[in-house]
Amino acid sequence: MKFKWLSGDFLSEYNKTLGDLRAQQSELDEKYEVIIGEIVERETSRLEKTIPIEYPIGTKVVNSHGNTGVIIGSHIDLVVKTHAKSDIDQEVVGPNKYWSVTTEDEENIMTCEGMLRLYDVQFDSHELEKDWGVDHNVFTMYSDEFQLAEEE
Numbered sequence: 001m002k003f004k005w006l007s008g009d010f011l012s013e014y015n016k017t018l019g020d021l022r023a024q025q026s027e028l029d030e031k032y033e034v035i036i037g038e039i040v041e042r043e044t045s046r047l048e049k050t051i052p053i054e055y056p057i058g059t060k061v062v063n064s065h066g067n068t069g070v071i072i073g074s075h076i077d078l079v080v081k082t083h084a085k086s087d088i089d090q091e092v093v094g095p096n097k098y099w100s101v102t103t104e105d106e107e108n109i110m111t112c113e114g115m116l117r118l119y120d121v122q123f124d125s126h127e128l129e130k131d132w133g134v135d136h137n138v139f140t141m142y143s144d145e146f147q148l149a150e151e152e
Contacts, residue, residue, distance in 0.1 A: 071119050072122045077118045117143065120140055123138075
C-alpha cells in the first residue's frame with residue numbers, strides 16, 4: 001500500500017508509539033481491574049449484610065406475564081463497568097471503563113436507583129421445554145419485575 005501524503009518515517013514512528021501506548025494501557029487496565037475488583041468485592045460483602053432481603057427464599061411471586069414462580073436465592077449486584085464503546089465502536093479503556101460516582105445522581109445510575117438486590121426466581125418451563133427435559137427456568141430479576149402472588 002502506498003501512502004499519498006504521510007512519510008514512511010512518520011508512519012513507522014507513529015504506529016510503534018501507538019502500539020507501545022496500547023501495551024502500557026493494557027497493563028494499567030489489568031492492574032486497576034484487580035484493584036477495583038477488590039474494592040467492589042468488599043462493598044458488595046458489606047451491602048449483602050446491610051440491604052435486607054425483602055422476599056425470602058420460598059416466596060411465591062408473579063411476573064409481568066402472569067407466570068407464578070418461587071424465589072430460590074438473592075444476591076447483591078454492584079456493577080461498576082460501563083461496557084461503553086468509543087465513537088468508532090471500540091471498547092473504552094482506562095477510567096472510562098467505569099462509572100464515575102462523584103454525585104448522588106451518578107450513584108443512582110450505578111445502583112439502579114438503589115435496586116442492588118437481585119432475586120433468582122424459578123418458574124416452571126412450558127410444554128415444549130418439558131419435552132426437552134427442562135423442568136424449570138431460573139431468571140435473575142429486580143424486585144420491580146415481579147409482585148407477590150396472592151395466597152391460595
